Amino acid sequence: MDKPAYGNLATALLQSQSNLAIVQGLVEELIVEDGAVRGVVCAGGELYRARRIVLATGTFLGGKSFCGSVVRAEGRFGEPPARGLADALRRLGFPTARLKTGTPPRIDRRSVNYEEMTRQPPSSHPLLFSYASERTFAGPQLPCYLTQTNARTHALVRENLAQSPLYGLDLIRGIGPRYCPSIEDKVVKFAHNPTHQIFIEPEGWDEPTLYVGGFSTSLPAEIQVEMLHTLPGLEACSVLRAGYAVEYDMVPPTELLETLETRRIAGLYHCGQLNGTSGYEEAAAQGLIAGINAARAARGEEPLRLSRAQAYIGVLIDDLVTRGVDEPYRMLTSRAEHRVILRHDNADLRLTPVGREMGLVDDRAWEGFRRRREALGRARRHAEKTRITDERIGEERFSAGSTIADALRRPSLEFGDVADRFHPRLDEEIGERVAIELKCEGYVRRQELAIEKAAKSENATIPSDFDYQSIAALSAEGREKFASRRPRTLGVAGRIPGITPSDVAIVGLFVHKGRRENIPIPTA
Amino acid sequence: MLDGSSPTIVAVATPPGKGAIAIVRASGPSVLELARRLVQTKSPLRRRVATYARIVDESGDLLDHGLAIFFEAPHSYTGEDMLELQIHGSPVVAREVVRAMLACGAALAEPGEFTRRAFFNGKMGLHAAAAVADLIDAQTRSAARAALANFDSGLAHEVRAVRSALATIVQELEGTIDFPDEVPEPDRGGLKERLAPIRGRLERLRRDGELGKIVREGLGVAIIGPPNAGKSSLLNALLGMQRAIVSEIPGTTRDTIEESVVVDGVPVRLIDTAGIRAHADRLEAQGIARTERALEGAAIALVVLDGSEPPGPGARQLLERTQGRPRIVFLNKADLGTDQAFAEEWPDAIAGSVRDAATLEKLRHAIASAGWNDERFDATRPHLASLYEFEAADAALAALARAGEALDAGEAIDFAATELAHAFSQLGHVSEQVAAEEIVTGIFSRFCIGK
Missing domain, CATH: 3.40.50.300 (P-loop containing nucleotide triphosphate hydrolases)
Structure with missing residues (x-):
């Protein structure tokens, strides 16, 4: 991905958007009337009135950077932080906490000896984010390179820990992500690992910079140079910019509704690192949902909520608002209990119709989607009803009456093995999708059953004014947590940390009072 | 005996699912109060005698007709006052009866809690x-x-x-x-x-x-x-x-x-x-x-x-x-x-x-x-x-x-x-x-x- 090209494309897209005015300014104050947000005031005194406001503060809210003993008030290298806004949020009663992230040094690509590193060729079939994209950006895919740390690197880290703002200097209060440890953390916490992998990644076609992936650090700049020079291939590299750690304010996402609107101030939405997440996709997902819901609320429309069974976005937001975060949150597949359903190959089937309903999928993209969906259906039907005439494909044997679909269900066979049995020839992408669908079929069916079973409590709405205090049968902890979190459904209630199944069952009994439904209750 | 502060517990005693009858049991100091509010009988409840009853919810609405039996402490399974309601075997009715009892201040029994109380009250050899x-x-x-x-x-x-x-x-x-x-x-x-x-x-x-x-x-x-x-x-x-x-x-x-x-x-x-x-x-x-x-x-x-x-x-x-x-x-x-x-x-x-x-x-x-x-x-x-x-x-x-x-x-x-x-x-x-x-x-x- 070419960084400048991406930035240019995104900017051009925004500028071509109708009804969108883009202004720059440093927000210092939020205007709130009767518990609802009404506008923002900027550092220069400019006032912007709005009934819906989405905050996306990144690492800028109270941002502070650390490189050795050098501490700067900045949200990113050379860019000033937003301090007034952080104070404004606290004045409104929002609790805040400090999180930390870091970035590795950037080096000059012309100063690197590629011979000493392992080349990682680009994928021959790059996966695109969306089926609506027809091609990658013009221009070649560039290779990355792999090198590793060694005993000399680790010794340098250890010798200089006293100068680390995280360790010896003890300047950093924020909690960093475990999945993105600094090289200091790696050396200290995984002392038994003799070596760590370092990924050398180009930032663009015409950019001189290489990103030293896996080498995030906040040790003093001169030590960073010494450390880099211990890595094979980087012995003589010149450092364009030193790595640094950055600490920033976040507001606990348990302050939020599933729409990403704050419970405290109506019309105010939080997204991205402000909610304690880290990562581009996490930020983009929340920005999308906050934006959609702010716009829908402004028009008086029902909010959009994606469920855990529907999208990773649903998992992300449910995790955030019901469980909260105690370190920067990153989406991992292991967090999604329905991941057999939440596959990237079926993302369009799951979500394009939702996007269309939200008015975000234009006619052309919608037509393309419908064509793909029909083609998939046709291919699937052909696979299900077409018999294989030979009894062997590859290593696999088949009995009479077996179909192409049966063949594709075998783990060892892929679409390529049966491609010539589709007439007319099937688009490769469609064929591969059908193959994945068939292979996952049994698992998907079982998960769908589980989802159906859970749907009753997932959909059982708890009135927002539900009186938990009056139910003596609830545990004290359950009563307190329910009363403060106000779960919207029984399903959400059950995911609040520290809640016991019997507390949920008891609330369920009262929520369903008088309803002639069979809600199971525990027997003793 | 358990100390007097232990709450009155309630649970469905019959296995989940539809049977001919369902039994809801309550045990603890306030079962008589539960009976007074939820069980309506022609003649007063007598100890260990099954009495035909209208079973109502906390606001007096009819839930079911069934049998109510009162066991006085210590002559009950748990050794506490107990109330047993035998009602029709619909899980919905059983759930409503339990809910009504919770609404009257009872607590939901933990699994095995009746047995546990029985043990503590010396009802087991x-x-x-x-x-x-x-x-x-x-x-x-x-x-x-x-x-x-x-x-x-x-x-x-x-x-x-x-x-x-x-x-x-x-x-x-x-x-x-x-x-x-x-x-x-x-x-x-x-x-x-x-x-x-x-x-x-x-x-x-x-x-x-x-x-x-x-x-x-x-x-x-x-x-x-x-x-x-x-x-x-x-x-x-x-x-x-x-x-x-x-x-x-x-x-x-x-x-x-x-x-x-x-x-x-x-x-x-x-x-x-x-x-x-x-x-x-x-x-x-x-x-x-x-x-x-x-x-x-x-x-x-x-x-x-x-x-x-x-x-x-x-x-x-x-x-x-x-x-x-x-x-x-x-x-x-x-x-x-x-x-x-x-x-x-x-x-x-x-x-x-x-x-x-x-x-x-x-x-x-x-x-x-x-x-x-x-x-x-x-x-x-x-x-x-x-x-x-x-x-x-x-x-x-x-x-x-x-x-x-x-x-x-x-x-x-x-x-x-x-x-x-x-x-x-x-x-x-x-x-x-x-x-x-x-x-x-x-x-x-x-x-x-x-x-």
């Missing part, structure tokens, strides 16, 4: 003490486990050991899916070898759990037999000194009655059809249906026959019906002589008289050993004590089996990972999200992740 103490211990621990607190010894230790062995594998699988650069994909053959002992230990727990279930619920023994074979006498003889703890319900229209006794240190539920008089105008079919229901809830059939007479068609029918399941055939009235046909056809039968101490001893021994399938009961061995734990172990075993199949079939590693993660969350009694967090923590502490 000394012999059962060891077994029940183990049960209570296990329940306390499972509550603690729900909060992910620390716990030690016995069952919890074993479950935790199994779970942590599983965690190691799940971390590697989940880790390799999210971080293929840092976490190598584990070797499939090796995986299966590592999963086998985990399955073995879990199966063992499951099997022992059957014993735990007996500890929890008592071993069900159905006393069946033709009229006048001596069922009532046998029941009374078996109850013997235990009479004081019996929650007898005379005059009810229920078609089976359960009495709790301790036999050779084993808590036993005698499921009894004897209390129901066989009226001449009742159809034979009703008797059969009653026997069937008694057998349904029982682990062991205790067939009582009049051994002094040649076996009649009724006796033969009962013996055929109980063929192939754990049973004890008791030929009563041996003091009047034993018929040769019996002795030849059923050589394992115990012949004797309920009035003879040695016969009773034989029967007790037979019940106890049939209950444990000749395994001696060992209270120190870990049991899966609660129903939740049972279901969890079953679900985990099923998931492990599916993971094994997915690995055998050479399917993508994601599938096995999904199944194993499910087993892991089941074994912890935690939601999949909580389990995911544990796994993620495990991955990050074992593997150095991150660019």
Whole structure:
């Protein structure tokens, strides 16, 4: 991905958007009337009135950077932080906490000896984010390179820990992500690992910079140079910019509704690192949902909520608002209990119709989607009803009456093995999708059953004014947590940390009072 | 006695699902208050007498018609005041009755809490003490486990050991899916070898759990037999000194009655059809249906026959019906002589008289050993004590089996990972999200992740 090209494309897209005015300014104050947000005031005194406001503060809210003993008030290298806004949020009663992230040094690509590193060729079939994209950006895919740390690197880290703002200097209060440890953390916490992998990644076609992936650090700049020079291939590299750690304010996402609107101030939405997440996709997902819901609320429309069974976005937001975060949150597949359903190959089937309903999928993209969906259906039907005439494909044997679909269900066979049995020839992408669908079929069916079973409590709405205090049968902890979190459904209630199944069952009994439904209750 | 502050608890006592009747039980200091608000009868409730009642909710709206029985402390199962409502077997009605009781201030009973109270109030014989103490211990621990607190010894230790062995594998699988650069994909053959002992230990727990279930619920023994074979006498003889703890319900229209006794240190539920008089105008079919229901809830059939007479068609029918399941055939009235046909056809039968101490001893021994399938009961061995734990172990075993199949079939590693993660969350009694967090923590502490 070419960084400048991406930035240019995104900017051009925004500028071509109708009804969108883009202004720059440093927000210092939020205007709130009767518990609802009404506008923002900027550092220069400019006032912007709005009934819906989405905050996306990144690492800028109270941002502070650390490189050795050098501490700067900045949200990113050379860019000033937003301090007034952080104070404004606290004045409104929002609790805040400090999180930390870091970035590795950037080096000059012309100063690197590629011979000493392992080349990682680009994928021959790059996966695109969306089926609506027809091609990658013009221009070649560039290779990355792999090198590793060694005993000399680790010794340098250890010798200089006293100068680390995280360790010896003890300047950093924020909690960093475990999945993105600094090289200091790696050396200290995984002392038994003799070596760590370092990924050398180009930032663009015409950019001189290489990103030293896996080498995030906040040790003093001169030590960073010494450390880099211990890595094979980087012995003589010149450092364009030193790595640094950055600490920033976040507001606990348990302050939020599933729409990403704050419970405290109506019309105010939080997204991205402000909610304690880290990562581009996490930020983009929340920005999308906050934006959609702010716009829908402004028009008086029902909010959009994606469920855990529907999208990773649903998992992300449910995790955030019901469980909260105690370190920067990153989406991992292991967090999604329905991941057999939440596959990237079926993302369009799951979500394009939702996007269309939200008015975000234009006619052309919608037509393309419908064509793909029909083609998939046709291919699937052909696979299900077409018999294989030979009894062997590859290593696999088949009995009479077996179909192409049966063949594709075998783990060892892929679409390529049966491609010539589709007439007319099937688009490769469609064929591969059908193959994945068939292979996952049994698992998907079982998960769908589980989802159906859970749907009753997932959909059982708890009135927002539900009186938990009056139910003596609830545990004290359950009563307190329910009363403060106000779960919207029984399903959400059950995911609040520290809640016991019997507390949920008891609330369920009262929520369903008088309803002639069979809600199971525990027997003793 | 429990101290006066222990709340009045309520639960549905019959198994989930639709039966002919459902029983809602409440126990504790305020059951009379519950009865006053929710049970409307023509004549006042009398102790241990089933009274026809309108059962209403907290605002006086009719929920159902049924029978209400009040047991006064200490003459009840738990030793506390108890109220038993027998209502129609619709889960919806039972739920509404429980809800109404909660609305009147009762608390939902923890699994096994009635038994626990019975024990604390001295309603169980000394012999059962060891077994029940183990049960209570296990329940306390499972509550603690729900909060992910620390716990030690016995069952919890074993479950935790199994779970942590599983965690190691799940971390590697989940880790390799999210971080293929840092976490190598584990070797499939090796995986299966590592999963086998985990399955073995879990199966063992499951099997022992059957014993735990007996500890929890008592071993069900159905006393069946033709009229006048001596069922009532046998029941009374078996109850013997235990009479004081019996929650007898005379005059009810229920078609089976359960009495709790301790036999050779084993808590036993005698499921009894004897209390129901066989009226001449009742159809034979009703008797059969009653026997069937008694057998349904029982682990062991205790067939009582009049051994002094040649076996009649009724006796033969009962013996055929109980063929192939754990049973004890008791030929009563041996003091009047034993018929040769019996002795030849059923050589394992115990012949004797309920009035003879040695016969009773034989029967007790037979019940106890049939209950444990000749395994001696060992209270120190870990049991899966609660129903939740049972279901969890079953679900985990099923998931492990599916993971094994997915690995055998050479399917993508994601599938096995999904199944194993499910087993892991089941074994912890935690939601999949909580389990995911544990796994993620495990991955990050074992593997150095991150660019």
